[in-house]
Amino acid sequence: MDDAPRRPVRLYLLDDHTLFREGLRRLLDADPRFDVVGQSGVLAEALAQIATLAPDVVILDYDLGDATALDYMRQRATQPAGVATLVVTAGVSERDALELIRLGVSGLCRKDVSTDALIDSIDAVAMGRVLIEQRYLQSLVASSARQDRASFTDKEREVLKGLLRGQPNKQIARELGSSESAIKATFQQLFNKLDVRSRSQLVMVILQDYRDLV
Numbered sequence: 001m002d003d004a005p006r007r008p009v010r011l012y013l014l015d016d017h018t019l020f021r022e023g024l025r026r027l028l029d030a031d032p033r034f035d036v037v038g039q040s041g042v043l044a045e046a047l048a049q050i051a052t053l054a055p056d057v058v059i060l061d062y063d064l065g066d067a068t069a070l071d072y073m074r075q076r077a078t079q080p081a082g083v084a085t086l087v088v089t090a091g092v093s094e095r096d097a098l099e100l101i102r103l104g105v106s107g108l109c110r111k112d113v114s115t116d117a118l119i120d121s122i123d124a125v126a127m128g129r130v131l132i133e134q135r136y137l138q139s140l141v142a143s144s145a146r147q148d149r150a151s152f153t154d155k156e157r158e159v160l161k162g163l164l165r166g167q168p169n170k171q172i173a174r175e176l177g178s179s180e181s182a183i184k185a186t187f188q189q190l191f192n193k194l195d196v197r198s199r200s201q202l203v204m205v206i207l208q209d210y211r212d213l214v
Contacts, residue, residue, distance in 0.1 A: 006033075008032065008033055008034055008035035009033060009034050009035065009056045009057060009122065009123070009126040010035050010037045010053075010054075010055040010056045010057075011028060011034055011035065011036045011037065011055055011056070011057050011058075011059060011122070012036075012037060012038045012039065012046070012049070012050055012053060012055040012057070012058045012059070013025060013036060013038070013039040013040075013058075013059050013060075014039070014040055014041070014043070014046045014058060014059070014060035014061070014064065014072070015039075015041060015059075015060060015061040015064070016041040016042070016061065016063075016064050016065040017041070017061065018041060020061075020111070021039055021041065024059070025039060027115065028122075031119065033119075033123065034122070037053050037055050038050070038053050038055070041064075041065070042064075042065075043064055043066070043067040043071060043072060046058075046060075046072075047072070047075060047078060047079065050079055050080070050083065051078060051079055051080065054080040054083065055083060056082075056083070056084060056126050057083070057084045057085070057086055057106070057122060057125055057126050058072075058083055058084070058085050058086070059086045059088055059122065060072060060085065060086075060087055060088070061087070061088065061089055061090075061111075062087055062089035062090075062091075062092045062096070062100075063089070063090075068096070069085075069087045069089070069092075069100060069105070070096060070099060070100065070103070072085070073085065073100060073103035073104065073105060074103065076103075076104070084106040084107070084125040084126060084128070085104075085105050085106045085107070085125075086105075086106055086107040086108075086109070086121060086122060086125050086131075087100060087105055087107065087108045087109075088109055088110070088111055088118065088121075089108075089109075089110060089111060090110065090111050090112075091110070092108075093195075095195060101132065106125040106129075106130055106131065107121050107124065107125040107129075107130070107131040107132065108131075108132045109121050109131070109132075150193045150194055150210070152190075152210075155176070155178075155186060156186060156189065156190055158172075158176055159172055159176070159183060159186045159187065159190070160190070160202075160206055160210075162175065162176075163187075163199065163202065163203060163206075164203065164206065164207075169183045169184060169187075187199070187202075190202060194206075
């Protein structure tokens with residue numbers, strides 16, 4: 001049996017909060033199982049460094065200031081193969097957590113876990129395990145079980161039909177016998193209901209998940 005010690009796990013830290021990042025680095029540098037090879041608070045800089053350093057695990061926050069962990073995951077194709085990703089965050093919505101899982105995140109846990117639990121999580125994803133913190137799994141399972149699909153009022157349905165026909169607010173308002181301000185208000189309700197920020201995102205969500213309802 002080979003008793004040779006395992007080489008340290010090479011880590012890269014991506015977090016725009018300098019105090020947390022430096023504290024985490026000091027914690028991990030004190031553990032001989034880990035070697036922090038780089039760190040940054042800026043996504044673009046991190047992507048360039050990770051491509052060169054090829055760490056075993058990237059530890060990142062969800063909220064990166066001008067970007068999120070979703071942006072990192074969507075750009076992983078430019079990164080070395082086999083780099084695991086552990087998102088350590090103060091909080092993330094169920095929808096974004098599910099998207100992170102779909103994009104292949106290795107682990108997802110909260111910043112308020114114990115030091116030992118965080119160390120175990122890093123070690124686990126470094127060994128190739130997928131590790132999603134229990135409270136996220138519970139909420140995601142519950143969300144899937146509910147099949148959480150929004151319902152629409154008759155007016156919202158008609159506004160969505162106009163949107164899918166490519167009509168501007170003025171034309172939708174004229175056909176519905178309404179005002180442009182009322183149509184704008186309806187769109188804002190739809191944005192809030194479906195958690196989107198633009199008409200293009202609204203179209204994408206409707207075509208993907210709600211086409212049968214409009």
